[in-house]
Amino acid sequence: MVVLNQKVLEEINRIKSKYHDSRSCLLPALYIFQREYGWLSPEALEAVGEILNIPKATVKGVSTFYAMFSHKPTGRHLIQLCTNVACMLMGGERLLDVLREQYGLEPNITTPDNRFSLVIMECIGACDTAPAMLVDTDFHGNLTGEKVIDILEKYK
Amino acid sequence: MANTIKLTIDGKEIHAPEGMNLIDAAELGGIHIPNLCYLKGLKGIGACRLCMVEVEGLKAPMIACTTKVKEGMAVRTKTEKVLETRKFVIDLILSMHPLDCMTCTKAGVCNLQNYAYDFEIKESNFTRKKFGFSIDEANPFIKRDPDYCVLCGRCVRVCKNQGTNVLEFMGRGVGSKVTTANDKPLHESGCTFCGSCVDVCPVNALLEADRWRRGREWDYDKVKSVCLLCGNACDISVSTKDSRLVKVNAGAADGSPEKYICAYGRFGFDCIEADTRVRVPMKRVNGQLQETTWEDALGIVAKEMKKAGENAGFITPAGILNEDALTLKRLASDAVKTKNVDSTASLYGDESTLLSGGADLESADLFVLVGLNPNQWKRALPALDATIRRRVNAGAKLITINSAEPNISSVAAVNLVGDEPETLRALVKAIMDKGIKADGELASAVSDAPVTEMVEAAAGLFVGAKNPVILSSPALYPAAANVTLLKGAAVSMPVESNAKGIILMGIKKEGKTYGEMTTEGMKLLYAVGEVPLSRRPSTDFLIVQTSHLTEIAKQADVVLPAAAYLEADGTIVDYLGRLKQLAKAVEPAGEARSHREIFVALSEAMGTPLKEAKESETKKLAKMKPVVAFNPFTRREELEGATNEIMQSMNMHVIDGSRLLWLTESEKALA
Numbered sequence: 001m002v003v004l005n006q007k008v009l010e011e012i013n014r015i016k017s018k019y020h021d022s023r024s025c026l027l028p029a030l031y032i033f034q035r036e037y038g039w040l041s042p043e044a045l046e047a048v049g050e051i052l053n054i055p056k057a058t059v060k061g062v063s064t065f066y067a068m069f070s071h072k073p074t075g076r077h078l079i080q081l082c083t084n085v086a087c088m089l090m091g092g093e094r095l096l097d098v099l100r101e102q103y104g105l106e107p108n109i110t111t112p113d114n115r116f117s118l119v120i121m122e123c124i125g126a127c128d129t130a131p132a133m134l135v136d137t138d139f140h141g142n143l144t145g146e147k148v149i150d151i152l153e154k155y156k
Numbered sequence: 157m158a159n160t161i162k163l164t165i166d167g168k169e170i171h172a173p174e175g176m177n178l179i180d181a182a183e184l185g186g187i188h189i190p191n192l193c194y195l196k197g198l199k200g201i202g203a204c205r206l207c208m209v210e211v212e213g214l215k216a217p218m219i220a221c222t223t224k225v226k227e228g229m230a231v232r233t234k235t236e237k238v239l240e241t242r243k244f245v246i247d248l249i250l251s252m253h254p255l256d257c258m259t260c261t262k263a264g265v266c267n268l269q270n271y272a273y274d275f276e277i278k279e280s281n282f283t284r285k286k287f288g289f290s291i292d293e294a295n296p297f298i299k300r301d302p303d304y305c306v307l308c309g310r311c312v313r314v315c316k317n318q319g320t321n322v323l324e325f326m327g328r329g330v331g332s333k334v335t336t337a338n339d340k341p342l343h344e345s346g347c348t349f350c351g352s353c354v355d356v357c358p359v360n361a362l363l364e365a366d367r368w369r370r371g372r373e374w375d376y377d378k379v380k381s382v383c384l385l386c387g388n389a390c391d392i393s394v395s396t397k398d399s400r401l402v403k404v405n406a407g408a409a410d411g412s413p414e415k416y417i418c419a420y421g422r423f424g425f426d427c428i429e430a431d432t433r434v435r436v437p438m439k440r441v442n443g444q445l446q447e448t449t450w451e452d453a454l455g456i457v458a459k460e461m462k463k464a465g466e467n468a469g470f471i472t473p474a475g476i477l478n479e480d481a482l483t484l485k486r487l488a489s490d491a492v493k494t495k496n497v498d499s500t501a502s503l504y505g506d507e508s509t510l511l512s513g514g515a516d517l518e519s520a521d522l523f524v525l526v527g528l529n530p531n532q533w534k535r536a537l538p539a540l541d542a543t544i545r546r547r548v549n550a551g552a553k554l555i556t557i558n559s560a561e562p563n564i565s566s567v568a569a570v571n572l573v574g575d576e577p578e579t580l581r582a583l584v585k586a587i588m589d590k591g592i593k594a595d596g597e598l599a600s601a602v603s604d605a606p607v608t609e610m611v612e613a614a615a616g617l618f619v620g621a622k623n624p625v626i627l628s629s630p631a632l633y634p635a636a637a638n639v640t641l642l643k644g645a646a647v648s649m650p651v652e653s654n655a656k657g658i659i660l661m662g663i664k665k666e667g668k669t670y671g672e673m674t675t676e677g678m679k680l681l682y683a684v685g686e687v688p689l690s691r692r693p694s695t696d697f698l699i700v701q702t703s704h705l706t707e708i709a710k711q712a713d714v715v716l717p718a719a720a721y722l723e724a725d726g727t728i729v730d731y732l733g734r735l736k737q738l739a740k741a742v743e744p745a746g747e748a749r750s751h752r753e754i755f756v757a758l759s760e761a762m763g764t765p766l767k768e769a770k771e772s773e774t775k776k777l778a779k780m781k782p783v784v785a786f787n788p789f790t791r792r793e794e795l796e797g798a799t800n801e802i803m804q805s806m807n808m809h810v811i812d813g814s815r816l817l818w819l820t821e822s823e824k825a826l827a
Contacts, residue, residue, distance in 0.1 A: 042338050053566070055321030056337035057345070064326045 197411030311353035430813025435746025477726030482769035495667030505630035586615030
């Protein structure tokens with residue numbers, strides 16, 4: 001169940017004052033909900049629709065269009081690993097094996113301890129430091145297998 | 157008028173209005189540009205990529221539905237490049253579409269099938285892709301099978317455009333799917349089951365739920381007619397097979413904001429074959445209704461009517477046809493010799509409140525809604541609600557004036573909540589302050605009206621509008637029509653389909669009113685059609701001439717079987733004053749006869765034979781000449797009865813005798 005906290009409401013109201021129509025607020029509002037709750041539950045989508053006075057179907061349509069929104073629960077930390085051309089050439093796919101061996105992670109899977117979720121990204125705009133990944137909103141580049149494990153050990 | 161643009165399409169010179177897209181322009185010249193997603197009246201979205209054409213001077217092909225005509229443009233719709241591209245698109249779509257045309261209900265009217273035929277594609281050249289989406293057939297109205305969907309988005313757009321917002325694209329790309337908010341079945345998603353999506357689906361993805369093996373389009377006989385179930389009187393197209401009703405579709409022209417019918421109009425026709433139909437005449441013998449012959453029944457009624465004479469009374473709903481009404485009027489005055497004929501229209505209106513002028517809703521750029529609360533979800537004037545929302549989506553503005561905020565207020569530019577006549581007075585004052593002049597009487601009536609900021613804003617919209625249309629409840633019409641002394645047109649919205657026609661045919665206050673006849677006690681009461689009465693009024697003799705054995709019919713002394721709607725032809729005068737033609741779609745059930753046939757037979761049985769009213773006669777009477785004059789800013793309180801209740805009780809036999817019962821029951825369960 002979505003418990004609307006004051007912070008979220010205030011943030012959305014601030015967004016509302018920035019745009020002249022509620023449809024323009026939809027994407028920013030969805031981002032806030034995803035950040036706060038980790039994913040967009042049906043209840044969250046309904047809440048967004050109600051706050052912004054946008055039909056439920058429209059909210060769901062927009063949220064499912066964008067790959068960055070998750071419609072199922074994610075772990076405490078979201079790993080977004082790039083395996084697009086530059087990262088692949090620099091060994092991005094081998095990092096996938098490391099994640100598999102170390103944490104039992106597969107793309108679109110959450111670890112049983114709910115610690116990590118993994119999503120494969122199509123380019124995160126960091127080709128110059130390939131292979132690269134995002135953990136939550138933190139960027140990490142020039143990765144090796146050992147480096148990945150070192151980094152992830154900091155996310156409990 | 158928009159400027160005319162000259163261009164050529166496939167070498168043919170075409171004159172099209174500025175701003176028109178190439179698909180519509182080509183149609184002016186009789187050229188069809190293939191498409192799956194284009195919908196007349198809505199902005200093209202270029203989703204299906206089929207309407208590709210070549211434009212001279214441009215390298216890449218253009219999408220015809222999103223390209224506007226330009227002076228001197230040379231368009232070619234059938235070049236090798238274009239045909240190749242189109243064939244490729246069809247080929248791709250077919251790779252994900254079931255190839256079961258031999259048993260598909262939409263065969264013959266499926267655009268995809270037609271284009272595949274044109275391009276000689278038997279089977280797709282691509283690997284077959286099947287999604288195996290689940291089918292939504294949990295309701296008795298609409299079957300939704302996403303596996304047939306070609307993702308054209310027509311259903312999504314009509315649903316959005318009329319403000320219902322139930323369907324939407326989920327996901328993106330090849331795996332996207334048209335569905336409801338949480339992929340729930342339609343009846344759990346706020347769907348009103350108007351079926352607009354069914355009307356526009358180019359394939360078999362959205363279909364009437366009961367169509368399986370009930371014939372395909374080429375099997376049907378079709379007639380254009382009018383729905384009589386509420387004051388909107390929408391155009392319908394009725395399909396029959398082997399003399400039985402199969403389906404009803406919206407009948408207005410493509411692109412018209414009035415192309416809409418509600419669930420009642422589309423699915424209420426089941427009631428024509430309901431068990432409650434009265435198929436033979438009945439008379440009361442020893443307290444029980446028994447079947448009898450027409451001759452016997454007519455004899456009894458004729459005798460009783462002669463006996464009652466001027467103490468007889470006739471009541472009718474205002475949904476009977478003009479020809480029926482005029483013949484009824486003659487029966488009463490010439491054969492029975494009574495002045496007591498009245499309709500349910502007198503419960504909410506009269507000559508001065510119902511006979512408004514017409515208005516052109518398609519060019520209206522401002523609607524002022526006075527004292528009305530149209531609501532698609534509650535099925536209160538649903539088509540008016542949809543029409544206004546469609547016009548608003550096309551750029552028109554809406555002002556509501558109501559004592560309580562109406563449901564449609566969410567799309568209004570200004571909502572003026574408060575006493576309606578007072579608000580109208582303030583509005584007129586504010587408009588005049590902005591420089592639109594009026595005669596002395598109106599000016600002095602509004603001189604002391606307090607103008608608020610909101611009224612000021614509404615007045616601004618009115619002054620800026622080219623074709624403002626005021627839509628009002630009958631009780632507020634005289635006050636609302638004052639606004640037209642400044643500009644625009646005013647329309648009084650009736651509760652029933654032919655309220656205006658009934659009055660024009662002369663059924664209006666002469667003798668006793670409907671209210672008086674049903675409460676004061678008559679020697680004889682003759683109820684025509686499905687009057688909103690559940691208990692027998694005090695009367696010595698009660699005749700009910702009806703298509704269904706309603707509560708009141710069960711208490712009658714004689715019941716005469718009448719043709720139901722869709723079983724009689726004739727004319728009505730709709731809310732905009734338009735004379736509309738109804739065509740008989742099926743023969744009356746059993747021994748039922750049209751109202752006017754029964755009236756003529758009765759007059760003969762009484763020994764004073766009358767002629768049936770002909771359409772040539774009713775047409776002459778059906779012209780409205782509304783007087784444009786100042787009226788005091790008051791409401792006609794006596795006409796503000798419970799109009800929704802009248803509507804509901806009048807359509808009870810339709811709901812109870814059709815799959816609409818499922819809808820009302822499931823709504824009750826949810827509430």
